[in-house]
Amino acid sequence: MMYGRLLSATTSAAAALFSLVAVAGSTVSFTDDETALILAHGPWPVETAPDPSNRVSGDPAAITFGKMLFHSNDLAIDRRRSCAACHQIEKGLGDGIPRGIGIAAVDRNTMPLFNMRLNRWYGWDGKSDTLWGQSIAPILDKRELGLTAAALKSRITESPELNRGYGQVFGAAAATHDPETVLVNTAKALAAFQEILVSGKSAFDRFRDALATDETEGITTYPASAKRGLRIFLGRGRCDLCHFGPNFTNGEFHDIGLQPFLTTGRVDMGRYGGIKLLRASRYNLLGPFNDDPDRRTAGFTRHVRLTPKNLGEFRVPSLRNVSETAPYMHDGSKATLEAVVRHYSKIPEEHLRQDSEKLLRPLNLTDAEITDLVAFLKTL
Template sequence: MSAPALEFTAEEERRILRHGPWPPASRPDPSNRVSGKPAAIAFGRALFFDPRLSFSGAVSCATCHPPDRAWTDGLPRSRGPPSLFNLRFNRWFGWDGAQDTLWAQNLRPLLDGREMGVGPSGAARLVRSDRQLSCSYRRAFGVAPGADDAWIFVDLGKALAAFLETQVTGRTPFDDFRDALARNDAAGQARYPAAAVRGLRLFLGRGNCAFCHFGPTFTNGEFADAGVPHFIKPGRVDPGRHGGIRKLRRSPYTLLGRFNDDAQRSTAAKTRYVRLRQSNFGEFRVPGLRNVALTAPYMHAGSLETLADVARHYSTIDEERLHAGGERILRRLDLSAREQVDLVAFLKTLTEKTPLHEYVEKTGNALCR
């Protein structure tokens, strides 16, 4: 005997279906000439784990983004290291959106002396002097490393981007439920936990979470004020998106600059027309929610330790603390204890089934023979 179908209104069903299908179609990044190319993916993988790309020789990308911890180290900071899942679908990069491509975002820690800080000259010197890296560069880009340090440096960011583009999360219990709903499969729908169904209804309805967290990646790709502190230390404020736009305008590594491989600048409109507004102060990137149960702590500075803390935050949010126009979106939800548990139950069904160790194992190596 088949299980009874869950009853949703036409509007609820439309909004549920909007969060799929998964995975979505994707295409290579036109600003990166090695996007999607196997040799570049393998080269990027090798670079990701190579500590020689830091001035100390002891820090690699994987130091703060270990793959077995969902690509984040789980430590609270003024800006925590975000997970690297599903970056290929981002519109902006970094918590403040100071980068408009994934390859440009990869250059930021290589430039920052507080992180890796190797810089263009150090990175280029390493690639030219190391036989293995030089060979891998030639395989990925079709030419030997040249004399222009800046181009070699940017190309390393593009190889890293080719690797990170492959880190797309797998299917989740929510995806199975969503697809069962799409094909009117009552038995498939019935396998979804009752608490998750209640949490999903809250997410779409009274909670208004889907105002910002919508679509297959559960994010609008933009920036918002979530009502969390944005002081780095007493007397020093993190400007968030406001500072990010100012950095973007000063950067030589944007879609409007010479390192864009797309001569038509077909994806550059977002950068050309971005506007700086006072309301951007205190706004941070709206993260996607796939695998969110694996990526604690939460918010840009890791100020909330668990998903239960996140649900409690939005349930009891102090509307007087909202800035950056957040008061137009957020309202204190006053969720009951059970409703908070249900909301967390739904969020946990956005966790994929793929073992985390497979994310690196499946990419292979970049060894040149």
């Protein structure tokens, strides 16, 4: 008897708790304006077409060869690392450390490689306008893989597997191509592989789809805390001024008031340096290696302007999968999502630029609001 009563008391306490949660969940509802903004962050995945600047984009043989190259230690001068050493699948295609380490340490945080077809610019500074252009850089960078075009050609020719893969995709042996052509072709196959790395539907996407079809169960299962965080994201936080659309980025560059020094006395110029590199590169969309004779995707590159405002700007990162890609920011300076949100809450006024960044101001969030915003980010 005793036992039974105890049990039923516990059960009804649990029932009371559940109904409380349900009430809290259902009290978070959205206005029509908010709903429209939420819907604009989908649907997911976004349909993409092959990259016209890369003739092997979408080609199954190139994807297979690109995957082999991505994991091959033959692409490193010391044969001890590959692209996958820094872009690790189990770490959201990053490396989990503040700044990447190849042959030597690099200056920036390793970027995750999901949803690459949706980018307009590549790299934190947007120094490349294509995925294949961006894929050339780590092969040649002395701190990353450290090869030359000539050394890459030998490595491919000497490896029976890579040699066969190259021939299958490009219709001739690497030995018959000049080193620069081998370099660009290798990067184009690497790009074909990276393009298929698309992130799956998230808890946010399921909520967004439920909202689109007015499907009650899907709406109520999305946690109340994430809903409150989402409301801050769209509203008072104004996060979606920059982290907008299905990929949670406007694809452009901003300065969010991080401290500017790489190490004492060394400043990362960000987009300012990126535009200079982009223009100087033979591997941009205006150069000889764009496979699209009409240069249909080259408009942004043709019109990009270098202004002092670009100093210290970095690309707005996508927030998809963001819970898997700590640490954060171009310099890896924020260890957790909570640290990121606390930065936006208390941006040092002296780091905010009077001239250009009118989009940001310290939000002065409460601890509960910070918890909610982080809960939302984790559903992406």
